[in-house]
Amino acid sequence: MTGIRTTCAYCGVGCGIVATRQGERGVTIRGDADHPANAGRLCSKGTHLGETTGLEGRLLHPMIGDRRAGWDKALDLVARRFRETIAAHGPNSVALYVSGQLLTEDYYVANKLMKGFIGSGNIDTNSRLCMSSAVAGHLRAFGEDVVPASYDDLDEADLIVLVGSNTAWCHPVVYQRIQAARAARGTKLVVIDPRRTETAEEADLHLAIRPGSDVALMNGLLAHCRREGLTDDATLDVPDGFWTALDADGDLWTTARTCDVAPADLHRFFELFAATPRTVTLFSQGINQSIRGTDQVNAILNLHLATGRIGRPGAAPFSITGQPNAMGGREVGGLASTLAAHMDFAPDNVARVGRFWAAPQMATKPGLKAVDLFRAVEQGRIKALWIMATNPAVSMPDAGRVRAALADCPFVVVSDVMETTDTGLHADVRLPAAAWGEKDGTVTNSDRTISRQRAVLPLPGEVKPDWWIVAQVAARMGWADAFAYRHPADIWREHARLTAYQNDGARVLNLKAHAAIGNEAYDALAPFRWGGRPFADGRFSTPDGRARLVPVRQIALAEPLRGWPMTLNTGRYRDQWHTMTRTGLSPKLARHREEPLVEVHPDDAATLGLTDGGLARVATPQGDSLFRVTIATGQRPGELFVPIHWTDRQSTGGRAGLLPRPLADPHSGQPGFKNTPARIEPVVPAWRGFLVTRDAAAALPDCLWATRVTVPGGALFELAGDGDPAALERTLPKGDRIEAQDPAKGTRRVAILRDGRVAAVLFVTRSGLLPARDWLIAQLDHATPGPALLAGRAPGTVVDHGPIVCACFDVGLKTIVTAIAGQRLVSVAAIGEALGAGTNCGSCRPALARLIATTTLTETADAASR
Numbered sequence: 001m002t003g004i005r006t007t008c009a010y011c012g013v014g015c016g017i018v019a020t021r022q023g024e025r026g027v028t029i030r031g032d033a034d035h036p037a038n039a040g041r042l043c044s045k046g047t048h049l050g051e052t053t054g055l056e057g058r059l060l061h062p063m064i065g066d067r068r069a070g071w072d073k074a075l076d077l078v079a080r081r082f083r084e085t086i087a088a089h090g091p092n093s094v095a096l097y098v099s100g101q102l103l104t105e106d107y108y109v110a111n112k113l114m115k116g117f118i119g120s121g122n123i124d125t126n127s128r129l130c131m132s133s134a135v136a137g138h139l140r141a142f143g144e145d146v147v148p149a150s151y152d153d154l155d156e157a158d159l160i161v162l163v164g165s166n167t168a169w170c171h172p173v174v175y176q177r178i179q180a181a182r183a184a185r186g187t188k189l190v191v192i193d194p195r196r197t198e199t200a201e202e203a204d205l206h207l208a209i210r211p212g213s214d215v216a217l218m219n220g221l222l223a224h225c226r227r228e229g230l231t232d233d234a235t236l237d238v239p240d241g242f243w244t245a246l247d248a249d250g251d252l253w254t255t256a257r258t259c260d261v262a263p264a265d266l267h268r269f270f271e272l273f274a275a276t277p278r279t280v281t282l283f284s285q286g287i288n289q290s291i292r293g294t295d296q297v298n299a300i301l302n303l304h305l306a307t308g309r310i311g312r313p314g315a316a317p318f319s320i321t322g323q324p325n326a327m328g329g330r331e332v333g334g335l336a337s338t339l340a341a342h343m344d345f346a347p348d349n350v351a352r353v354g355r356f357w358a359a360p361q362m363a364t365k366p367g368l369k370a371v372d373l374f375r376a377v378e379q380g381r382i383k384a385l386w387i388m389a390t391n392p393a394v395s396m397p398d399a400g401r402v403r404a405a406l407a408d409c410p411f412v413v414v415s416d417v418m419e420t421t422d423t424g425l426h427a428d429v430r431l432p433a434a435a436w437g438e439k440d441g442t443v444t445n446s447d448r449t450i451s452r453q454r455a456v457l458p459l460p461g462e463v464k465p466d467w468w469i470v471a472q473v474a475a476r477m478g479w480a481d482a483f484a485y486r487h488p489a490d491i492w493r494e495h496a497r498l499t500a501y502q503n504d505g506a507r508v509l510n511l512k513a514h515a516a517i518g519n520e521a522y523d524a525l526a527p528f529r530w531g532g533r534p535f536a537d538g539r540f541s542t543p544d545g546r547a548r549l550v551p552v553r554q555i556a557l558a559e560p561l562r563g564w565p566m567t568l569n570t571g572r573y574r575d576q577w578h579t580m581t582r583t584g585l586s587p588k589l590a591r592h593r594e595e596p597l598v599e600v601h602p603d604d605a606a607t608l609g610l611t612d613g614g615l616a617r618v619a620t621p622q623g624d625s626l627f628r629v630t631i632a633t634g635q636r637p638g639e640l641f642v643p644i645h646w647t648d649r650q651s652t653g654g655r656a657g658l659l660p661r662p663l664a665d666p667h668s669g670q671p672g673f674k675n676t677p678a679r680i681e682p683v684v685p686a687w688r689g690f691l692v693t694r695d696a697a698a699a700l701p702d703c704l705w706a707t708r709v710t711v712p713g714g715a716l717f718e719l720a721g722d723g724d725p726a727a728l729e730r731t732l733p734k735g736d737r738i739e740a741q742d743p744a745k746g747t748r749r750v751a752i753l754r755d756g757r758v759a760a761v762l763f764v765t766r767s768g769l770l771p772a773r774d775w776l777i778a779q780l781d782h783a784t785p786g787p788a789l790l791a792g793r794a795p796g797t798v799v800d801h802g803p804i805v806c807a808c809f810d811v812g813l814k815t816i817v818t819a820i821a822g823q824r825l826v827s828v829a830a831i832g833e834a835l836g837a838g839t840n841c842g843s844c845r846p847a848l849a850r851l852i853a854t855t856t857l858t859e860t861a862d863a864a865s866r
């Protein structure tokens, strides 16, 4: 085999990849056919990882302020400031904020430093924002945070229910697996999501419930199963009054009203679930990211426990994780609320872990959870903060406030792979970490499969692995012996030993077999899943071995607030990852959704005067930001959806993080990102335009709306503004200039040539049309004649392919629609044969299916009106 087996950098599906180095920094990628998570498949993000391994924008040296510093100096400074702060203000005056994008080994070392040596619980992680409600729900029901499902269950299920999960975009390879199961055994698919996502579009049934009504739905379904005699709670711990309270919630019609769905649809779902013992309920952020997230999780767990849909093939509740190593972080105890190796802060656990670590100073109670942690920074109670592998200035709720807190914090350290991030701007010290392709260690995916990530590329510049950086600081704080790791395998063995240490079966997580593994065996480690089929024997990790049903009630859903009549939902795009530090480098991935859009129902758009393609300001009590409007029938009226990805690096607008409330679930501390009172109003700029430039790293032009789109050979900026567009000229590179103007329309076109080759073109207009961007982008660095450049198109005809649908083969919307109509293509496979679209990673297949449906409809409608 050529190439190195590793795992994808992105989502919790945890796909195996075979990566082959090409030249200095290049990597070619293919799916690993032997990996149990993906059997060779990859989605668009994994497929295009090779476009993101260059050194552009990387942080390559330690930095103190804006100056390069040697490692010794930077590490000494971090250790000294942490030591001094602790000496003056106690261990709780410092904190670490880490990430599900660290490897298990990195995570283990950071957790050990904080909880065993500094002696505070103040280490929390971005997983708090991601699946802490699932963790809290598992603990309440099972007594341990164990995901009782595996991907194999998806192959063996007869019904799959996706709740609050846009699987087709966020876990595409799992989605393909679901589609394969549907094709192979007729598995039914139900999607529960207020939005009609691409995932929902292909389902057998979509329940577009009112946001926040999931408890009503699950409780209603459980009551239905009880009435049908399908529940068996003999072996469960059932609190008094559990069943009577459930009955009091009312019948199908009441539930349908609460959830705002048709009673007939709800009935269909209830009957289907009741008739299907092999059911997997897969859930993610629509459930977790709510101020009632933990109760929502337990409503799902109650349903599965009481109907026996757990611990059996094809039957399980399945909390799917977001980040590549969210699960590994849970295993080492990287949340402020857990200790280590699936142990909590019970005194005997604290004593046990303390013995194991020979810890001088154990944390004895949970630390601050993310929202409270940044509040403590704001209030000056935390005076030294170290952030690793996460970008909270963008991703925390009420992010404007988080930025202000960071700016005021006396000492901020940021370990990142990128030179400039919105968070890094507030750092006193920046430490260059190894990126995907350079890192070496393990990750655990959504179904408990542990895989190796292996280095394909050498460490560039002075970059170091995260575990090394933490261990160095620990050593300089005085604990060299406890952190004397030389290889990630040293850490892995220690972690494995801790999971097995005095574990008499009380904890399912037990990696005993790995406690003495050699370095070579570690390097060669094949993917394996721990825990087998958890709870198959009916025994849970509670003291009496019984699972607990947790009484949960649907809270009254608030009426819209005065002045904030809309509800704002936030989430993800198919081809972008979080704050775009990596996916933002890929021209192919940029094409799916180039700008941050706000999706609005057509009725709302009509009432509020919003136009498709126009700009709008979305405001909440926390802040406001501009977005480009897209009218979407898949939105419920009164609800808006915006993506989370755009940062100050990428755009003057689209800053979703400024908008959500910093309110969190009382059990888990997970913020409610999906449901914020908001309003929206149109913004009509005086002029619109765009800039295409060879300078990929060009600063954002200073105007009302400027969004960077990575394109082959440079960058495209979409622009709009109110002031004098002449100010934009400052952003043009130097060179020979040609220009044309049309005063009647207020149009100005400028092209800059260097050595006769196109360096940049700028088009601005007050009332005219703008040409399609594709052809101009393709002219970068070409010796294109001036008149054609200023005309914005090739002499003769140009084909506008429309927005890219298939990122792998660059196939545009218009090309596809023309082919469907012209060649009478009736299936996704037929489109694949004709155009190649959808035949590689498959991420665009749901979009292709929709194009077939809508194109055929239009054709029929045209025919009928003729």
Ligand SMILES: Nc1nc2c(c(=O)[nH]1)N[C@H]1C(S)=C(S)[C@@H](COP(=O)(O)OP(=O)(O)OC[C@H]3O[C@@H](n4cnc5c(=O)[nH]c(N)nc54)[C@H](O)[C@@H]3O)O[C@H]1N2
Binding pocket: 011, 012, 130, 163, 164, 165, 166, 167, 169, 170, 171, 192, 193, 194, 195, 197, 210, 211, 212, 213, 214, 284, 285, 286, 287, 321, 322, 323, 569, 570, 571, 572, 573, 574, 575, 576, 577, 578, 674
């Ligand atoms: N392309 C891509 N994939 C990713 C990521 C990425 O950034 N980009 N990030 C990864 C990470 S870390 C995570 S956590 C996952 C997240 O994966 P998902 O959870 O699938 O993604 P989201 O888009 O955050 O939200 C899912 C859905 O919840 C719905 N929802 C909102 N409110 C409610 C509600 O009240 N009830 C119900 N039932 N549904 C509701 C939203 O409309 C949305 O469609 O994705 C992972 N995969």
Ligand SMILES: Nc1nc2c(c(=O)[nH]1)N[C@H]1C(S)=C(S)[C@@H](COP(=O)(O)OP(=O)(O)OC[C@H]3O[C@@H](n4cnc5c(=O)[nH]c(N)nc54)[C@H](O)[C@@H]3O)O[C@H]1N2
Binding pocket: 099, 101, 102, 126, 127, 129, 130, 131, 285, 289, 322, 323, 388, 389, 390, 391, 392, 394, 395, 396, 397, 415, 416, 417, 418, 421, 433, 434, 435, 436, 439, 466, 570, 571, 572, 577, 578, 579, 580, 581, 582, 644, 656, 657, 660, 673
């Ligand atoms: N409004 C709203 N906000 C949300 C969400 C939402 O749905 N809506 N979802 C939340 C969820 S589920 C999540 S998971 C978060 C994600 O939010 P973040 O974690 O803030 O987002 P990322 O862009 O993944 O940030 C990772 C950072 O680590 C860097 N990095 C990458 N690899 C490494 C490495 O190996 N080592 C180091 N040291 N650095 C590295 C990257 O360059 C980047 O700066 O966002 C949360 N915020």
Ligand code: SF4
Binding pocket: 008, 009, 010, 011, 012, 013, 014, 015, 038, 041, 042, 043, 044, 045, 046, 047, 171, 172, 173, 174
């Ligand atoms: S589904 Fe896509 S992003 Fe997720 S691990 Fe697989 S290839 Fe990577």
Ligand SMILES: [Mo]
Binding pocket: 129, 130, 131, 322, 323
């Ligand atoms: Mo996440």
